[in-house]
Amino acid sequence: METVSDVRTDSASIPAVEKRERAKPASTRIWNFLISVKLAIWIIIVLAVTSILGTVIEQNQPPEKYHQVYEDWAYNLLDRFNLFDMYHSWWFLLLLCLFTINLTCCTIDRLPRVIRTVRKPKSILDEATEKSLSLTERWKSKGDIPRRMEDYKAALAREFAAPKVTEADGVVHLYAEKGVYSRFGAYATHAGIVIVFIGAILGNVFGFKSYVNIPDGKEASHLDARGGKEHIDLPFSVRNNRFWLETYPDGTPKKYASDLSVMENGREVLRKTITVNDPLAYKGVWFYQSSYGQEDGATAQVAVSRQDGTPVRNLSLVPNEPVRIDGYGVVRGVNYEQDFQGKGPALQVVVEKPGRPASDLWILQGRPDLDRVRKDSLVFSFEGLTAKMYTGLQVAKDPGVNVVWLGCLLLTAGMMVSFFVSHTRIWIRLSPGLHGKMEVTAAGSANRNRSAFEKTFASVLAAVRKDTSNTDKENPA
Amino acid sequence: MNTLNVQLFDLTTLLFGGASGTFIAAMYGKKETLARIGTWICVAAAIVSTAALGVRWVESYKMGIGRIPVTNLYESLVFFAWSVNLFYLFVEWKYKDRSFGAFVIPIAFLTMVFAFTNESGIQPLVPALQSYWLHAHVITCFVGYAAFAVSAGVAVMYLLKARQEKAKAKDGIVARFPSSKVLDDLVYRAIIWGFPFLTAGIITGAAWANYAWGTYWSWDPKETWSLIVWLVYAAFLHARITRGWHGRRAAILSIVGFLSTVMCYLGVNLVLSGLHSYGG
Numbered sequence: 040m041e042t043v044s045d046v047r048t049d050s051a052s053i054p055a056v057e058k059r060e061r062a063k064p065a066s067t068r069i070w071n072f073l074i075s076v077k078l079a080i081w082i083i084i085v086l087a088v089t090s091i092l093g094t095v096i097e098q099n100q101p102p103e104k105y106h107q108v109y110e111d112w113a114y115n116l117l118d119r120f121n122l123f124d125m126y127h128s129w130w131f132l133l134l135l136c137l138f139t140i141n142l143t144c145c146t147i148d149r150l151p152r153v154i155r156t157v158r159k160p161k162s163i164l165d166e167a168t169e170k171s172l173s174l175t176e177r178w179k180s181k182g183d184i185p186r187r188m189e190d191y192k193a194a195l196a197r198e199f200a201a202p203k204v205t206e207a208d209g210v211v212h213l214y215a216e217k218g219v220y221s222r223f224g225a226y227a228t229h230a231g232i233v234i235v236f237i238g239a240i241l242g243n244v245f246g247f248k249s250y251v252n253i254p255d256g257k258e259a260s261h262l263d264a265r266g267g268k269e270h271i272d273l274p275f276s277v278r279n280n281r282f283w284l285e286t287y288p289d290g291t292p293k294k295y296a297s298d299l300s301v302m303e304n305g306r307e308v309l310r311k312t313i314t315v316n317d318p319l320a321y322k323g324v325w326f327y328q329s330s331y332g333q334e335d336g337a338t339a340q341v342a343v344s345r346q347d348g349t350p351v352r353n354l355s356l357v358p359n360e361p362v363r364i365d366g367y368g369v370v371r372g373v374n375y376e377q378d379f380q381g382k383g384p385a386l387q388v389v390v391e392k393p394g395r396p397a398s399d400l401w402i403l404q405g406r407p408d409l410d411r412v413r414k415d416s417l418v419f420s421f422e423g424l425t426a427k428m429y430t431g432l433q434v435a436k437d438p439g440v441n442v443v444w445l446g447c448l449l450l451t452a453g454m455m456v457s458f459f460v461s462h463t464r465i466w467i468r469l470s471p472g473l474h475g476k477m478e479v480t481a482a483g484s485a486n487r488n489r490s491a492f493e494k495t496f497a498s499v500l501a502a503v504r505k506d507t508s509n510t511d512k513e514n515p516a
Numbered sequence: 517m518n519t520l521n522v523q524l525f526d527l528t529t530l531l532f533g534g535a536s537g538t539f540i541a542a543m544y545g546k547k548e549t550l551a552r553i554g555t556w557i558c559v560a561a562a563i564v565s566t567a568a569l570g571v572r573w574v575e576s577y578k579m580g581i582g583r584i585p586v587t588n589l590y591e592s593l594v595f596f597a598w599s600v601n602l603f604y605l606f607v608e609w610k611y612k613d614r615s616f617g618a619f620v621i622p623i624a625f626l627t628m629v630f631a632f633t634n635e636s637g638i639q640p641l642v643p644a645l646q647s648y649w650l651h652a653h654v655i656t657c658f659v660g661y662a663a664f665a666v667s668a669g670v671a672v673m674y675l676l677k678a679r680q681e682k683a684k685a686k687d688g689i690v691a692r693f694p695s696s697k698v699l700d701d702l703v704y705r706a707i708i709w710g711f712p713f714l715t716a717g718i719i720t721g722a723a724w725a726n727y728a729w730g731t732y733w734s735w736d737p738k739e740t741w742s743l744i745v746w747l748v749y750a751a752f753l754h755a756r757i758t759r760g761w762h763g764r765r766a767a768i769l770s771i772v773g774f775l776s777t778v779m780c781y782l783g784v785n786l787v788l789s790g791l792h793s794y795g796g
Contacts, residue, residue, distance in 0.1 A: 091744060
């Protein structure tokens with residue numbers, strides 16, 4: 040059986056405790072309520088049951104979506120109890136607070152007691168202790184106590200752990216223990232949970248989560264924060280040099296990647312290609328590859344040349360955005376057709392020259408010379424549309440996250456210790472017996488895995504008896 | 517024509533079916549020899565399924581999409597059955613008792629049958645799953661699930677045994693079970709193995725989510741259900757350790773815990789929507 044008898048003291052004979060409870064002042068009663076395991080179990084059950092609601096009711100959806108699913112009365116009822124964002128509702132946070140208070144109070148109540156028993160262990164095997172222990176063994180031995188004591192001490196140290204020796208009224212008590220730190224396992228776990236909560240609060244108060252779309256070649260330093268908070272301006276900016284995606288032969292996505300540069304005071308200070316599981320971090324702000332897309336309104340690539348064919352410049356025309364060509368006029372791309380009169384992709388361009396009415400023309404992709412027939416000073420040829428990609432970045436700053444990991448580590452370590460390490464203790468009492476003989480009484484206890492300890496206890500004692508009987512022969516009294 | 521790994525998994529399914537049948541027959545017929553055969557079939561199933569996992573891993577590399585075979589519903593089911601079987605063999609070896617087989621191995625068998633009805637092809641990994649965290653996350657979770665499955669199987673045995681002991685009856689199959697004290701202890705022990713693994717599974721999942729999306733906890737249905745499972749077993753441990761809940765109540769809690777585990781593992785994917793890909 041692996042029960043922890045020592046923690047049980049607070050719950051033994053519950054009816055009697057409750058009777059006594061009524062006689063106590065209110066403050067004591069409130070305290071006893073806050074430190075009770077009963078409360079802990081109730082909070083755990085209520086947390087578990089209410090958490091189910093938020094998995095059945097979709098969270099944080101727009102109201103229209105809920106109205107499609109629920110009748111008005113149901114909508115109003117669910118909304119009243121914040122069930123559309125229940126994990127951030129006042130009542131759920133209140134439950135978590137109560138849970139934290141309960142954990143903290145349990146620790147305040149019990150930890151000092153544990154520290155006391157660990158620092159001042161019961162190192163004397165008196166009669167009351169002996170009676171309370173189920174594992175005991177007695178035998179008689181030769182020799183007088185002061186001389187034999189060293190043998191037993193050495194044997195116990197060799198076979199189990201170095202004992203503490205206490206002498207009282209001619210009786211010698213040896214006390215040895217192992218795994219005493221397992222007594223702190225549960226407290227480490229509970230502290231770990233509280234630390235995780237603290238980390239989460241730190242992250243919520245001092246951090247932010249945001250999202251930004253950056254087109255290829257553009258940079259951004261201005262983020263829209265989520266949850267109604269105002270926007271965030273980073274002290275640096277991030278440039279998306281290029282976003283791309285790769286697919287497997289069957290077309291499923293293989294890789295989403297963005298080549299990012301961190302720009303500070305106009306200089307590139309860091310460059311990294313991020314992918315979905317490989318973010319970029321700079322000054323505590325993390326950028327995660329989260330989505331991508333094509334920018335609205337692709338740009339049309341138009342090459343401009345003179346009649347004799349010498350190139351002048353290349354234009355990137357955004358729909359309806361005028362582009363000025365010095366000494367010529369203003370050009371706008373206004374329309375695009377995938378298949379213009381059966382001749383393939385074409386772009387409609389409006390040309391405005393000073394002092395003349397605007398003229399418009401269609402230029403065909405793949406027919407660069409066609410525009411020559413216009414006999415204008417400049418010739419336009421359409422080289423195709425380029426849809427600009429943008430990368431969608433999740434941006435987060437969470438100064439509490441390492442606190443959360445610390446809590447998790449403590450929680451797990453504490454759990455392992457409290458499940459798998461047993462605090463085992465062995466007492467040996469040497470007391471004077473009849474006819475110059477010595478009476479030896481041994482006792483043992485373990486706070487968990489008792490059946491395994493029974494075997495350890497038996498083998499340790501057998502070895503101690505063997506060790507000490509050897510010395511009997513070597514040094515006959 | 518299925519690839520070699522799927523054929524091996526199909527063979528594993530047959531072996532689990534054979535072992536389940538043998539264990540149940542041994543229980544009814546009170547034949548120790550049959551139960552011993554059941555054990556050997558389980559050992560064979562362990563070898564075949566381990567080989568199948570290895571072959572599947574190699575095949576994925578040959579397809580140019582090499583990755584650990586625990587990334588979709590089919591793979592997670594066979595991996596779960598694999599874990600349950602190994603955990604069972606460990607318990608049987610440790611307790612030197614074969615009567616558990618009839619209650620635990622059918623869980624592995626039914627899981628494999630369910631896997632059989634699912635798409636078994638090797639699909640490439642989507643970008644979100646391409647992480648080393650995947651290994652740590654999936655393995656810890658499934659060892660935890662397997663331990664909870666064993667605990668629940670033993671809890672059912674406990675309930676049957678305790679009822680018989682109360683009636684002071686001494687016949688039938690149940691009489692051949694280990695004593696209710698041993699069963700009660702095993703219900704607890706399987707949970708104290710499963711609980712740290714589940715905890716590690718939740719933490720590695722959170723660490724992974726934080727590394728991929730910048731949020732370690734987003735109250736996604738899968739996350740929430742894993743927390744619910746965690747809370748149920750936390751309640752079990754507190755009730756048992758500090759309030760002395762043993763026997764019947766502990767066994768029922770263990771079964772409730774496993775039902776919520778099944779909900780977390782399968783229910784969330786089949787019924788609710790969320791971030792976890794398998795089961796679509």
